[in-house]
Amino acid sequence: MPRDSDKTGLVTAGGALFGKLKALGVDYVFANSGTDFPPIIEGLIEARNKGIDLPQAVTVPHEHVAVSMAHGYYLVSGRAQAVMLHTNVGLSNGATGAINAACDQIPMFLMSGRTPVAEGGRFGARTVPIGWGQEMYDQAALVREACKWDYELRFPDQVASVLDRGWSIANSTPKGPVYLSLPREVLCESCPPDGLDAPTRMSPARMAPDGQALAAAAAALAGAENPLIIAQRGAGSNEAFNALSDFVEDWAIPLSHYWANQIAIPMSNPSHVGWVPDDLLRTADVVLVINALAPWWPDRITPDPEATVIQLGPDPLFARSSPMRSFRSDITLAGDTEAGVLALIRAVGRRPQDCDRIMKRRSRIRAISEAERARTRKRARSGRRSPMSKDWISHCLGRAVHGRKASVFHELGCPLPPLELDDHLSYFQEPHSGGLGWGLPAAMGAQLADPDRLVFATLGDGSYMFANPTACHQVCEALGLPVITLVMNNEEWGAVRHSVEELYKGGLTSRTNDVPLTSLRPSPDFAKTAEASRAHTETVFDGNELPAALERAIRVATEEGRQTLLNIAIERTDPHPNGGTRNEDKRRKS
Numbered sequence: 001m002p003r004d005s006d007k008t009g010l011v012t013a014g015g016a017l018f019g020k021l022k023a024l025g026v027d028y029v030f031a032n033s034g035t036d037f038p039p040i041i042e043g044l045i046e047a048r049n050k051g052i053d054l055p056q057a058v059t060v061p062h063e064h065v066a067v068s069m070a071h072g073y074y075l076v077s078g079r080a081q082a083v084m085l086h087t088n089v090g091l092s093n094g095a096t097g098a099i100n101a102a103c104d105q106i107p108m109f110l111m112s113g114r115t116p117v118a119e120g121g122r123f124g125a126r127t128v129p130i131g132w133g134q135e136m137y138d139q140a141a142l143v144r145e146a147c148k149w150d151y152e153l154r155f156p157d158q159v160a161s162v163l164d165r166g167w168s169i170a171n172s173t174p175k176g177p178v179y180l181s182l183p184r185e186v187l188c189e190s191c192p193p194d195g196l197d198a199p200t201r202m203s204p205a206r207m208a209p210d211g212q213a214l215a216a217a218a219a220a221l222a223g224a225e226n227p228l229i230i231a232q233r234g235a236g237s238n239e240a241f242n243a244l245s246d247f248v249e250d251w252a253i254p255l256s257h258y259w260a261n262q263i264a265i266p267m268s269n270p271s272h273v274g275w276v277p278d279d280l281l282r283t284a285d286v287v288l289v290i291n292a293l294a295p296w297w298p299d300r301i302t303p304d305p306e307a308t309v310i311q312l313g314p315d316p317l318f319a320r321s322s323p324m325r326s327f328r329s330d331i332t333l334a335g336d337t338e339a340g341v342l343a344l345i346r347a348v349g350r351r352p353q354d355c356d357r358i359m360k361r362r363s364r365i366r367a368i369s370e371a372e373r374a375r376t377r378k379r380a381r382s383g384r385r386s387p388m389s390k391d392w393i394s395h396c397l398g399r400a401v402h403g404r405k406a407s408v409f410h411e412l413g414c415p416l417p418p419l420e421l422d423d424h425l426s427y428f429q430e431p432h433s434g435g436l437g438w439g440l441p442a443a444m445g446a447q448l449a450d451p452d453r454l455v456f457a458t459l460g461d462g463s464y465m466f467a468n469p470t471a472c473h474q475v476c477e478a479l480g481l482p483v484i485t486l487v488m489n490n491e492e493w494g495a496v497r498h499s500v501e502e503l504y505k506g507g508l509t510s511r512t513n514d515v516p517l518t519s520l521r522p523s524p525d526f527a528k529t530a531e532a533s534r535a536h537t538e539t540v541f542d543g544n545e546l547p548a549a550l551e552r553a554i555r556v557a558t559e560e561g562r563q564t565l566l567n568i569a570i571e572r573t574d575p576h577p578n579g580g581t582r583n584e585d586k587r588r589k590s
Contacts, residue, residue: 010190011050013156015043017187019052020163020196021109026055026082028073028448030066032093033059034086035130036113039187053197055082058479062471063090065441067097069475070108072445075428076407076453080107080170081445087113087134091142096435101177102146103293103321103433104261105233105314107170109163114139114152114183124188143179148172148320152181160195168202173336174314207314209333209340217288217310217331218347221253224286224308225357228277229255232292233313234262234424236338241424245269247345252362254280254369257416261429264290266422271365274372275417286310288344291337293318293432295327303328312340373420380418387569388543390488394418397456397486400550401426406454407446411439412495413458413488425453430463437466440485444472447481454484454557461489464526473533473563482557485565487526490572530565539567 011019017040021029033041047054060066063085070081085094091112101108115134118125126132140150149169153162166178195201209217221227229248235241244264248255248271255265256277265272273280278301281287287303289295291313296302303309311317311329314336318325333340351358376391383389394414398421401408408419411430421427428446430438443457459467464487476483500509509515527537536556540549546568553564 011052011193011196012039012043012046012187013153013159013189013191014039014041014187015045015047015052015054016156016159016191016193016196017163017182018044018054018057019047020160021082022053022055023197023199024163024167025079025199026109027077027079028070029055029057029082029084030060030069031057031084032061032063032066032086032090033084034090034113035128036087036115036182036184036187039124039184040084040113043187058475060471060475062468063093064097064435064437065444065468065471065475067094067101067108067110068438068441069445069448071097071101071104071106071438072409072428072442073449074106074108074445075442076425076446077449079449080109080167080175082109082111085110085112087115088136088139088142089134091139095142095146096437098143098146098177098179099433100431100435100438104431105175106177107175108177109166109170109180110143110147110177111180111182112139113187114181116184118185122185124185140179140181143177146177147179148176150179150181153183153186156186156189156191159191160198164195164200164202167200168204171204173205173207173334174320176320206339207335209312209335209343213331213333214343214347217312217333217344218349220286220308220310220331221251221288221344222348222351224253224284226280226284226361227251227253227286227288228280228284229253229264229288229290230258230277230281230292230295231255231264231290232258232260232262232295233290233337234260235264235290235341236336238424240338240341241265243345244341247348251348251351252358252365254365256280258292258295259432260416260427261431263416263421263424263427267417267420268422270362270369273365273368274376280368288312289316289327289329290341291316293322293325298327312344313337372417376417376420383571384543385571386542386544387490387571388546389571390415391418392543393458393486393488393546393568393570396546396550397458400547400554401454401456404454405450405452406456407443409439409443409446409455409457411436411458411463412460413439413463413486436463437468439463440467440469440472440483441475443483443485444476444479444481447483448479454554455482456484456486458486459488460494461487461523461526465524469526469529470532473530473535473565476535476563477533480561481563482561483563484553484557485530485563487565487567488570489523489526489567490570494572526567527565530563533563536560536562536564537567538565539569541569 254273312333380391380395383392395418398419440457
């Protein structure tokens with residue numbers, strides 16, 4: 001059947017879609033194709049032959065990997081990417097990634113084909129039984145709650161305006177994923193080129209804190225006797241990271257990375273006070289919460305009723321993501337994290353010279369910081385055994401990457417405190433939505449965004465299996481991504497067991513060796529999985545051998561440009577209250 005796109009100036013909608021995405025700044029479309037993709041594939045070839053500038057289409061053999069790669073790419077580059085999946089079944093596999101992106105406030109253009117509407121008589125209509133089997137009453141419902149906006153493309157000449165709108169919404173405060181459904185018949189038609197090569201005509205909406213609220217927050221911080229900052233999702237940019245580091249040191253304000261998935265200041269900063277701020281929170285008279293979903297554990301500790309609580313962030317009350325979240329907010333500063341942090345620092349201004357109140361606070365906070373750092377290092381060194389502790393692995397990894405441009409992606413892997421990282425983009429923890437399998441593909445996306453960066457994925461053995469590792473290693477080899485994967489293997493769901501013990505303190509689980517629904521024995525040989533894609537692999541049992549194994553992995557990544565997997569035997573442990581671990585079982589793996 002002849003296509004209208006053969007006429008001068010018209011482009012098949014399937015190809016036009018990619019051209020417009022490139023104009024919006026998309027470098028990569030992470031895709032898992034299916035029977036809805038013929039007009040996309042045909043259109044891509046047509047667009048390429050016509051010399052249209054296109055983003056690179058990356059074939060990813062599992063949808064969760066595709067969405068997580070887009071997530072990781074944004075974390076390092078700051079540029080939102082696109083994901084294209086196969087009808088409802090592909091979208092359902094990608095839904096967990098969409099939930100993670102929503103929780104982490106990550107913009108991306110999520111798309112999936114829609115099985116043809118027409119049963120015949122129209123180009124692109126249904127041809128095989130799957131066209132009927134994949135029909136849904138509401139396909140977008142699979143991801144609607146995780147997306148800021150969803151729409152179904154109705155006509156080919158909508159491509160430019162629909163993508164403009166979705167893009168501006170995804171990148172507006174607070175940022176997040178958007179979803180577009182793509183019926184096959186529409187993609188088979190042709191559309192005019194108007195607007196396809198132009199950037200968006202709809203500028204994203206960026207919020208800034210209210211001036212009056214900003215002044216009140218600044219006055220509260222400047223006058224506080226015992227201020228505290230709790231930061232969970234970083235400072236928003238390298239500029240804000242550096243400014244916040246100078247600010248907390250200048251004003252002697254302690255900052256805690258409570259359950260952080262990014263760091264907001266260097267961990268070597270003398271105002272950095274570790275992972276759990278309970279003692280400081282108990283006595284604080286002003287608490288600044290920077291983009292923290294859950295800044296403290298309400299059943300364990302809450303701020304003094306007389307304290308002033310300031311919540312700052314893109315969605316400081318988390319109205320979009322949390323139906324129930326009742327943490328106090330006496331002063332609410334809504335806006336992009338970077339803009340809010342910088343505006344607040346400017347509003348507070350320079351500290352009074354030789355202020356006795358601040359000088360005394362500085363001495364006290366430095367002592368707390370140094371004592372916490374010493375405890376963390378001592379605990380890490382005590383885990384240098386066979387099998388070793390997670391703290392020891394973190395300590396060794398932190399030393400290995402010191403002074404290098406590196407990022408550590410953590411998913412139930414290396415705990416933050418012993419890493420002692422100092423750079424803005426050096427640490428990313430799994431989103432608090434808990435959609436497992438995120439860490440390795442997110443690290444892959446980060447590596448794609450910055451090929452010169454040393455990128456580590458540190459995972460529990462269960463998280464590694466959730467990552468669809470065969471698909472991950474295949475993509476790493478195909479794209480030449482030298483990601484270094486550390487699998488911390490204790491043959492169990494340690495986080496699940498710990499959760500039971502935390503809820504039922506002194507209960508049966510804490511006195512039982514064989515805990516139901518937590519065992520991952522017998523452990524697969526994870527090295528074999530990575531070796532299937534020609535990765536460099538090692539299995540490490542002895543903690544004394546880990547530093548050398550890490551250096552070998554770094555050499556393979558930097559000199560050979562090849563991926564590495566270290567399968568590391570660790571002790572059975574529970575998360576320690578301050579982010580480390582305590583030994584539960586010193587069994588030796590063999």
